[in-house]
Structures are given as structure tokens and as C-alpha cells.
Amino acid sequence: MELIGGVVGGLVAAGGLVLVLVAAVVVGGLVIVARRRPKPQAALDEVRLTAGSALVRADARVAEAEQDLEFAAAQFGERATQEYRAALRRAQGDREEVFRLHGLLQSDPGANLRHRERAARIAMLADRIDRRLGEQADVFRQRRGQESGAPERLQRLRERIGETGRRIEAAASRRDARRATLDAPALGAEADAPERAARQLTRAEGLASEAAAALAASAASAVAERLGDAERLLYAAEEGLERLDARLARLDDATEALDRLRLDARLARDEALGAVAAAPDPQTADALTRAVAETDAAVAEAAEGSRDPLRALEGIQQALDRLETAQAASRTQAQRLSHAREAYHAARVQAEAQIAAARDVMGGGAPASARARLEDALVELRASRAAIELDPVEALDAARRALVHARDAEVLAKY
Incomplete structure (x- = not known):
């Protein structure tokens, strides 16, 4: 019995040792697989990087084709470039879809499978843009190389x-x-x-x-x-x-907007002074008084004949925003709509000038983040123009968002 018991004990011990070894092998294998498998965030970053590179390629190719088309039209006439212009319109539509998909990649932190599909479509659209526009560019490159004519x-x-x-x-x-x-x-x-x-x-x-x-x-x-x-x-x-x-036209617009904004500022500060006496508490009265003083200072700084109307516009607009915040509680909806209509023109001029400044620093090497932010600015500017008649408050907000996006785009393009 002792012999049998010893044999059984040995078998049990050996079996336990085998189980331990098997478990160790399994755990080790899982660890190795886990280490080799890309982490979700790393995989997402790689997808976004690939999509960003394709976006830059598509955006640069469309910009290059826009210049080449005008060059070709000047050389050979509008009729000869009709197919090129049609191809460019299709490419611009593809470019808009690229920016839309890229925006979804940036705004949605999860959904890896959808991200891969979106990145693949972005790459496909970029390839299609390159192929279509490249074919048209080759046609005119060959025409330029011919002596005939x-x-x-x-x-x-x-x-x-x-x-x-x-x-x-x-x-x-x-x-x-x-x-x-x-x-x-x-x-x-x-x-x-x-x-x-x-x-x-x-x-x-x-x-x-x-x-x-x-x-x-x-x-x-x-x-x-x-x-x-x-x-x-x-x-x-x-x-x-x-x-x-x-540029000169934008400065003319800014000068006109500045004249209008000065008048708006005077009316707004008079209204705010009238609201001081009716303020519900001393804190509100003090805030209104300070905002009026800041508005007066901004108007004085942007004196008649300002030598930089865009900068003067920004100073008065910021002061008026603070004045609006101080008065917000006492304004009626009709007053808010009226104020939005008055402030919109200046905000739109500022946004357009900043978008132009961002475009000037873009060049061919601007990253996808800068290009995407500039596209956001353009979308907001278009939205503001569409909304001004029906919803002046939203139009003003959209113009201000366009200004912020354009400033961000310029910074990203520079750094």
C-alpha cells in the first residue's frame, strides 16, 4: 500500500508540475501576444496620422490644380480648359468629403473600426483627386511642350x-x-x-x-x-x-466697418449708462460702468483715420463684447437681435481678413491640423452668411467662431 501510495503521490506531483508548466507557457504566450498587439490608442494615432497625410496631399493637390488651371486658361483660353475645370470641381467635392471624414476622426475618440474605414476612404479620395487632376495637368504640360502655335x-x-x-x-x-x-x-x-x-x-x-x-x-x-x-x-x-x-479691398471694408462700429459703440455705451441706474445690484452697476469706460477707451484709441483698421476693429469689438456681457441680463430679445445685426458686419470683416492671413502662411508644408482648422473657419463663415437674415445672433456667433478657427490655423501653420 505504501508503494502504491508513493506511486500515486508521485503521479499527482508530476501532474501538478505539468499543469504549472502549461499555465506558465499559456500566460507567457498571452503576455507576448499582448505586447505585440498594438495598443488601441497607438493604433488610433496611426490611423489619424495616415488620414492626416492623405488630407495634406489632397488639399495641396487641389490648391496646385487651381493655380495650374488659371495658368492654363490664360495660355489657351477658357474653352480649352473646360474639362480641366470640370475635373477640378469634382476634386473640390472630394476634398470637402476628405475634410468631413477627417473631422469625424478627430471628434470621435472611439469606434476604431469606423476610423479605419474612414481613413481608408480618405486615402482613396486623395488618390482619386491626384489621379484626376494629374491627368488634366499632363494634358496641358504636353501642350506647353509643343512648338505648334x-x-x-x-x-x-x-x-x-x-x-x-x-x-x-x-x-x-x-x-x-x-x-x-x-x-x-x-x-x-x-x-x-x-x-x-x-x-x-x-x-x-x-x-x-x-x-x-x-x-x-x-x-x-x-x-x-x-x-x-x-x-x-x-x-x-x-x-x-x-x-x-x-488686401486693399479688405482694408476698405475694415475702414467702413470701423466707422459703423464706432457709431454702434456710442449708442451701446449710452444705453449701458442708462441701465446703470436701473441695475439690480451694485455689482452689476459697477460692471456696466467699467465696461462703458473700456468702450470709451477703445473708441478713443481707434481715433478717426485709424492707421490699422483691422486692429482697431478688434479693440472696439472686444470692448463691446464685454459691454454686451455686462448688459445681457437686462437686454430684451429684440435688443439682442438688433445688437447682433449691428455687430455682424465687423465680425465678418475680421474673420475674412484672418482667413486670408492664415492662407498666406499656409504654403505647401502646412500640417493637416492647420488645414483642417482653416476649413472649419471657412465652413463657419459660410454658415454665418447663410444665417444672418433668419438668426443674427447665430450668424454673429458663427463669424466669431470663424475668426477663432482662422487664428488657430495661422498659429498651427507657423509652428
Whole structure:
């Protein structure tokens, strides 16, 4: 019996040892698998990174095609670029869908399976944008490389050079007239646009002369190359002058908005002073009095003939916002709607100017976060324009959100 008991005990001990070893192997395997398996957050970050790269690619490709299309239209005419323009419209629709899907990726912290599907669709749309626009760009790249029509191209180029030269003189005159009344920062990066355009025009004229000489010598490749380089320089000069015109127009809008906002500020501060006596408690009365004083200071700082209307707009608008907060409890709904309508124009002008400033610093290397925030600003600005008639308060809020998004986009693009 002792022998049998010893054998049984040994078997039990051996069996226990085997179970321990098996358990150890199983646990070790699970640990290894767990370590190899990507963590949910890491996998999500990878999906977002992939989607962000595709967004940057799609956005840059559409922006490049928009410029190339205008360049092609200037070279070959609108009729020749109809298919290119249709392809660009489809690509712009795909780009909007890319930004929509990217927004869902950023706003939804979970749902990994849906994230992968969204990221895959973003990549597919980016590929489709690249393919469609690339095909159209290749068509015109080949047309530019052909000698046929070179004399006509050269003639059109020389006509555009003369026209651009006259535009440079007019733009410089307008810019100089505004310099007398504005601080240098108000003109922004477009301040030296006429000088840059003049340098580009000089180089284009030289290339046109070289193309004419190559044409006389029947040097086909040299003709196409010189003409293409000259046309690109001329297009860049024209684009710079257009940006200056747009900047001056925004400053005109800001000056008009500033005049209106000064009047609104005077009316609002008089209304607030009248509400001090009827304030429900001393704290509210003090808040109203301080807000009136800040509004008066902002209006005084943005004196008549402000040398930076956009900056002056911001100062008065911030003071009026504080005044509105102090008065909010005593305002009726009709008064709130009226105030929103009065404040909307200035808020929209500020948002449009900030969006333009963000676009100026974007370039081709801006990250997906900056591009997405700029798109958010554009969406809010469109929403504000659509809402102004039916809901002025929402329109004002949307314009202010557009301003915030555009500022964030500029910061993200810079850093």
C-alpha cells in the first residue's frame, strides 16, 4: 500500500508540475501576444496620422490644380480648359468629403473600426483627386511642350507683359496712396507686391526675347521651355497683384466697418449708462460702468483715420463684447437681435481678413491640423452668411467662431 501510495503521490506531483508548466507557457504566450498587439490608442494615432497625410496631399493637390488651371486658361483660353475645370470641381467635392471624414476622426475618440474605414476612404479620395487632376495637368504640360502655335503664344505673352506692366504702375500708385494713411503692418505681405511683380516681369521679358530668337533659329525645345518659364513668371506677377488688390479691398471694408462700429459703440455705451441706474445690484452697476469706460477707451484709441483698421476693429469689438456681457441680463430679445445685426458686419470683416492671413502662411508644408482648422473657419463663415437674415445672433456667433478657427490655423501653420 505504501508503494502504491508513493506511486500515486508521485503521479499527482508530476501532474501538478505539468499543469504549472502549461499555465506558465499559456500566460507567457498571452503576455507576448499582448505586447505585440498594438495598443488601441497607438493604433488610433496611426490611423489619424495616415488620414492626416492623405488630407495634406489632397488639399495641396487641389490648391496646385487651381493655380495650374488659371495658368492654363490664360495660355489657351477658357474653352480649352473646360474639362480641366470640370475635373477640378469634382476634386473640390472630394476634398470637402476628405475634410468631413477627417473631422469625424478627430471628434470621435472611439469606434476604431469606423476610423479605419474612414481613413481608408480618405486615402482613396486623395488618390482619386491626384489621379484626376494629374491627368488634366499632363494634358496641358504636353501642350506647353509643343512648338505648334509658338508664334501665337509669343504674341499673347507680349500682350500680357504690356498689360501687366500697366497693372503694376496702377497697383503701386494705389498702394502708395494707402501707405500715407496706414501703418506698414496693415498692408501685410502684399506691401511689396508691385516691386516683386516688376522683377518677375523683367525676367519674363528677357525669356520672351530668348524665345523669339529660338523661334527664328527653329530651336523647338528652347522655344517651348522659354515660353513656359515666361508664362509662369507672368502668372506669378499677376497673382501677386491680385492679392494686393484683395488686401486693399479688405482694408476698405475694415475702414467702413470701423466707422459703423464706432457709431454702434456710442449708442451701446449710452444705453449701458442708462441701465446703470436701473441695475439690480451694485455689482452689476459697477460692471456696466467699467465696461462703458473700456468702450470709451477703445473708441478713443481707434481715433478717426485709424492707421490699422483691422486692429482697431478688434479693440472696439472686444470692448463691446464685454459691454454686451455686462448688459445681457437686462437686454430684451429684440435688443439682442438688433445688437447682433449691428455687430455682424465687423465680425465678418475680421474673420475674412484672418482667413486670408492664415492662407498666406499656409504654403505647401502646412500640417493637416492647420488645414483642417482653416476649413472649419471657412465652413463657419459660410454658415454665418447663410444665417444672418433668419438668426443674427447665430450668424454673429458663427463669424466669431470663424475668426477663432482662422487664428488657430495661422498659429498651427507657423509652428
